Amino acid sequence: MRVLVLNPGSSSLKYHLRDTAAANPAAGILASGQVDWPPDERSSATHLHAAFEELTDTMKRPGTAHPEAIGHRVVHGGPQFSTPVLVTADVVSAIEELSPLAPLHNPASVACIDAAGKRWPDLPQVAVFDTAFHRTIPDFAARYAIPEDAYRAHPVRRYGFHGISVEMACRDTAEFLDVAPLNAIVAHVGNGASVTAVRNGLSVDTSMGMTPLEGLVMGTRSGDLDPSVVLLLQQEGATADEVDHILNNQSGLLAVAGSADMRTVEKAAGSGEPQALLAIDMAAYRLAKYIAAYSMVVDRPDALVFTGGVGENSALFRAKVVAWLRPLGLGLDEGLNMASQEGMREISTMDSTFLCS
Known part of the structure; x- marks a missing residue:
């Protein structure tokens, strides 16, 4: 399967088109690139639109096959997501609701999911979460020493990030x-x-x-x-x-x-x-x-x-x-x-x- 991987960061959008059937992972990269913007500027729709334009231009080059599925790196999965999930409207809403916990990243992921859905509406999209790898952190390391009612009322714990990396x-x-x-x-x-x-x-x-x-x-x-x-x-x-x-x-x-x-x-x-x-x-x-x-x-x-x-x-x-x-x-x-x-x-x-x- 040819999978387009989108990784929106706080100052860039990285992308790879991979053939997952390739025996050698390096040989399986059909196209890749990165679009940067000043890291001291908040990610904006303008930056992401320009990045996605470059990405789609790359997909149009001769000899470049179109993707069959899209994978998204999403920074914050909160307590809801511990494994990769197929993107649905409910999943997008949940990612958006978690934006206050990752304000530089989750909004960019929502924008990428939306842009990819408009460009390739028939392709399945999967979200993979940076927080998932850290779900094995024990409670004594994950908990903050705050009152129990505040802990239970809000998603207050150590989630961790960069888990995919x-x-x-x-x-x-x-x-x-x-x-x-x-x-x-x-x-x-x-x-x-x-x-x-x-x-x-x-x-x-x-x-x-x-x-x-x-x-x-x-x-x-x-x-x-x-x-x-x-x-x-x-x-x-x-x-x-x-x-x-x-x-x-x-x-x-x-x-x-x-x-x-x-x-x-x-x-x-x-x-x-x-x-x-x-x-x-x-x-x-x-x-x-x-x-x-x-x-x-x-x-x-x-x-x-x-x-x-x-x-x-x-x-x-x-x-x-x-x-x-x-x-x-x-x-x-x-x-x-x-x-x-x-x-x-x-x-x-x-x-x-x-x-x-």
């Missing part, structure tokens, strides 16, 4: 190391970023929480902060919607360094820009703290896996993170870390306590 990274790492079941710490670092503790192949904790706002320093998201900061912003006159916008769209690297794009921040840091250097150090330190904590949770991890746009491509960021982890026995091979290579690779020293890849 983490699950794939674990599968590939297990094959790469020939280890099963896998114990690993997976750092998905892009414009959005999270880190996950995986024990015996299952997610047991992750840095993002009820929404993708919690955890690491990200492109435009603050990550962890004292809840009193929210109260302070409201005391200064910000509405709830304005606070949400500040923490999701105006914080993170953007707030500290003036850009949400790590490539731009690294370039400025290379020129000695103090705020850029500070932003990278803040992001690396926050991630290193989580990795150190999760090494205890995982109990003798087989691997530390970097994935996502920054995790896969920024040698500087990886080096800064691992430098904090030397007390755990982690070591990074400078040459392997700097080398440009597609796919999974080992970048640790021979005596490193566990693999960095």
Whole structure:
């Protein structure tokens, strides 16, 4: 079957047309692409319309077969969705209702589902949820210490995100190391970023929480902060919607360094820009703290896996993170870390306590 996979992110739309019958997964990619927009801008219908126009133009190229089904990556499935589902009007409504929990992503998924349905009305569409992989997180790690009535009245718990990426990274790492079941710490670092503790192949904790706002320093998201900061912003006159916008769209690297794009921040840091250097150090330190904590949770991890746009491509960021982890026995091979290579690779020293890849 030829499946068109749509992955709307907070600053891009990635797409692949895959032949699922191909023996080699790489050979099964019939077409692919990515349309980006400024990561410090909220996803808009204009951006998504332009991205979908490019996608449909790609489908019209000679020799490119049309899809037979469409798969959508959806960030937040809430308590309702723990497995992939066939898209129906009720499913779309549920995804839309969960938008306050993933304001940068779920609306984009609804828009993509709508656009794909209009372009290919006879094709089945399936939604796959980033939160599903994290349904194995135990209650003591998933619960927040808030009053029971608030917990029961609202969907207040740690859902976790980037689950599709983490699950794939674990599968590939297990094959790469020939280890099963896998114990690993997976750092998905892009414009959005999270880190996950995986024990015996299952997610047991992750840095993002009820929404993708919690955890690491990200492109435009603050990550962890004292809840009193929210109260302070409201005391200064910000509405709830304005606070949400500040923490999701105006914080993170953007707030500290003036850009949400790590490539731009690294370039400025290379020129000695103090705020850029500070932003990278803040992001690396926050991630290193989580990795150190999760090494205890995982109990003798087989691997530390970097994935996502920054995790896969920024040698500087990886080096800064691992430098904090030397007390755990982690070591990074400078040459392997700097080398440009597609796919999974080992970048640790021979005596490193566990693999960095």
